[in-house]
Each structure stands twice: as structure tokens, then as C-alpha cells.
Amino acid sequence: GVSRxxxxxxxxxAxxxxxxxxxxxxxxxxxxGRDVAGLRRLVAGLRAATRR
Incomplete structure (x- = not known):
């Protein structure tokens, strides 16, 4: 799956x-289910990867 x-x-x-x-x-x-900081880090990284 897409995770990174x-x-x-x-x-x-593509x-x-x-x-x-x-x-x-x-x-x-x-x-x-409480690692909000980890979730924020992941979301920030995924979001940055969408920038073209």
C-alpha cells in the first residue's frame, strides 16, 4: 500500500x-491510537510529496 x-x-x-x-x-x-505527533509527521511528509 501507499505509506511513504x-x-x-x-x-x-505517474x-x-x-x-x-x-x-x-x-x-x-x-x-x-495516541501518537498524534507521529501522525502529524507522516501527514506532513505525505503532503510535501504531493507538491509538483
């Missing part, structure tokens, strides 16, 4: 209009 900025970059280069990263977001929250 490099995956997003590759798909954007012409994708969007990506689905739901599982990666859930995983980023950690086992207790």
Missing part, C-alpha cells in the same frame, strides 16, 4: 490525481 512519501511521489509522477493512505494513517497513530 516516496510512494506518493512515484504515483504523482499521473495519479490522488492516493489513499488510510491504513498508513491508522498505523502512524501507534498501538494505543
Amino acid at each position: 512519501p516516496r510512494h506518493v511521489r512515484a504515483l504523482a509522477r 499521473g495519479a490525481d490522488g492516493v489513499i493512505v488510510a491504513s498508513a494513517l491508522v498505523d502512524a497513530l501507534g498501538t494505543d
